Amino acid sequence: MSDYRVLLTEEEIPRYWYNIQADMPNLPPPPLHPGTGQPVGPQDLAAIFPTELIRQEMSRERWIEIPEEVREIYRLWRPTPLHRAFRLEKALNTPARIYYKYEGTSPAGSHKLNTAAAQAYYNKKEGVRRLTTETGAGQWGSALAMACRFFGLDCTVYMVKVSYYQKPYRRVLMETFGAEVLPSPSERTAAGRRILEEHPDSPGSLGIAISEAVEDAATHGDTNYSLGSVLNHVLLHQTVVGLEAKAQMEKVDAYPDVVVGCVGGGSNYAGLAFPFVHDRLVNGTRTRFVAVEPTACPTLTRGKLAYDHGDVAGLTPLLYMYTLGKDFVPPGIHAGGLRYHGDAPLLCQLVYDGIVEPVACNQRPVFEAAALFARTEGIVPAPEAAHAVRAVIDEALRCREAGEARTILFNLSGHGYLDLAAYDAYLQGKLEDYPLPEEELQASLGRLPRVPGAAS
Numbered sequence: 310m311s312d313y314r315v316l317l318t319e320e321e322i323p324r325y326w327y328n329i330q331a332d333m334p335n336l337p338p339p340p341l342h343p344g345t346g347q348p349v350g351p352q353d354l355a356a357i358f359p360t361e362l363i364r365q366e367m368s369r370e371r372w373i374e375i376p377e378e379v380r381e382i383y384r385l386w387r388p389t390p391l392h393r394a395f396r397l398e399k400a401l402n403t404p405a406r407i408y409y410k411y412e413g414t415s416p417a418g419s420h421k422l423n424t425a426a427a428q429a430y431y432n433k434k435e436g437v438r439r440l441t442t443e444t445g446a447g448q449w450g451s452a453l454a455m456a457c458r459f460f461g462l463d464c465t466v467y468m469v470k471v472s473y474y475q476k477p478y479r480r481v482l483m484e485t486f487g488a489e490v491l492p493s494p495s496e497r498t499a500a501g502r503r504i505l506e507e508h509p510d511s512p513g514s515l516g517i518a519i520s521e522a523v524e525d526a527a528t529h530g531d532t533n534y535s536l537g538s539v540l541n542h543v544l545l546h547q548t549v550v551g552l553e554a555k556a557q558m559e560k561v562d563a564y565p566d567v568v569v570g571c572v573g574g575g576s577n578y579a580g581l582a583f584p585f586v587h588d589r590l591v592n593g594t595r596t597r598f599v600a601v602e603p604t605a606c607p608t609l610t611r612g613k614l615a616y617d618h619g620d621v622a623g624l625t626p627l628l629y630m631y632t633l634g635k636d637f638v639p640p641g642i643h644a645g646g647l648r649y650h651g652d653a654p655l656l657c658q659l660v661y662d663g664i665v666e667p668v669a670c671n672q673r674p675v676f677e678a679a680a681l682f683a684r685t686e687g688i689v690p691a692p693e694a695a696h697a698v699r700a701v702i703d704e705a706l707r708c709r710e711a712g713e714a715r716t717i718l719f720n721l722s723g724h725g726y727l728d729l730a731a732y733d734a735y736l737q738g739k740l741e742d743y744p745l746p747e748e749e750l751q752a753s754l755g756r757l758p759r760v761p762g763a764a765s
């Protein structure tokens with residue numbers, strides 16, 4: 310079988326998600342209640358999440374069945390193709406074999422619909438009428454808006470204000486699916502009004518938008534909140550990506566030496582990598598795992614492993630994760646989906662345990678890599694996914710130096726056709742790199758919450 314484009318049949322859409330909590334040698338310390346500092350229990354989360362997602366969040370079962378109603382939505386675009394990047398390999402003159410799993414074929418344009426569909430389904434099943442969420446660049450908002458429409462739920466999206474005005478097409482997409490989209494900070498919530506009083510011109514941030522969406526859900530009985538990354542259940546839902554990739558590589562007798570992906574909150578990377586991390590933890594395979602982030606928001610490479618809030622107002626539980634501090638406002642790089650101060654606790658634990666290696670890339674070389682990818686493979690990567698492309702090309706060039714034919718697998722988490730303004734800036738030479746100054750980082754880390762009894 311040729312490995313240009315390895316396809317699976319509809320029947321081969323996975324029937325179970327893989328829960329890495331069953332196999333990790335060390336689990337991260339539990340989330341803490343923001344008021345009491347005690348570990349959160351299911352009842353603390355019940356105000357904003359459905360029971361089944363809370364159960365998945367805490368589950369240590371290895372395989373969790375995918376409901377047929379969710380698989381039916383997956384059939385709209387899954388299984389996604391696995392491509393061999395022959396033309397990129399040739400352009401780099403590398404002996405490396407480069408494979409990518411392309412999640413941009415989803416109707417929302419990224420991997421995010423994998424969890425949006427599951428979250429909308431469980432909420433509908435438990436009688437919820439409306440979901441709230443935040444969105445930065447708009448990818449998560451459009452995925453959730455679409456999933457809510459499929460399951461007959463209303464959807465309110467707090468969109469970071471600067472993106473709301475800079476990226477009108479994502480807003481229009483969300484509104485087309487019937488969602489209400491508000492620029493955040495907004496007058497709708499106490500958290501938003503407080504920020505607007507102090508900073509009437511605030512451009513907003515993901516941390517602020519999360520505060521608004523959580524407050525909206527917590528203060529309305531028929532409304533829940535939905536998060537597009539970071540939490541255990543979100544990473545769980547994304548494992549369909551890696552499970553399919555594994556089956557596809559088997560079909561062409563290949564297995565990755567290196568698995569690469571970009572990291573905003575960690576979900577697309579975990580989705581691809583965790584089924585292969587399983588093999589390393591359980592069967593002792595030697596695969597390397599490389600997680601790529603922007604130098605402008607270097608959570609895994611320079612952040613501190615500590616308890617921190619997920620939002621600015623401090624409404625969310627404290628998560629034990631690498632963090633830059635909850636009020637850290639990253640510079641306006643074009644990979645909006647990678648501008649988050651924290652990362653998924655499960656991924657952070659694997660970094661801490663030396664199983665996943667983090668690297669950081671500047672945005673100019675990232676776009677240079679993305680342009681080469683577009684010119685050889687014909688797909689314009691999302692600016693987030695372009696970070697993975699950069700690291701893959703660097704690895705392939707090292708293979709050329711060493712004369713080693715390593716097999717590289719990466720997640721092309723989404724397409725960039727609604728991010729062409731970023732490519733325009735790149736092509737006009739207007740992109741800037743933003744190395745984060747050490748003083749700024751230390752100042753932000755100095756404001757981390759003090760947690761009674763925590764070892765940080």
Ligand SMILES: *Cc1c(COP(=O)(O)O)cnc(C)c1O
Pocket residue numbers: 419420421448449537538539571572573574575576577578646647691693694722723724
């Ligand atoms: C949101 C997004 C990301 C970053 O989020 P993760 O949870 O780290 O996956 C990466 N790529 C694309 C295309 C996205 O939309």
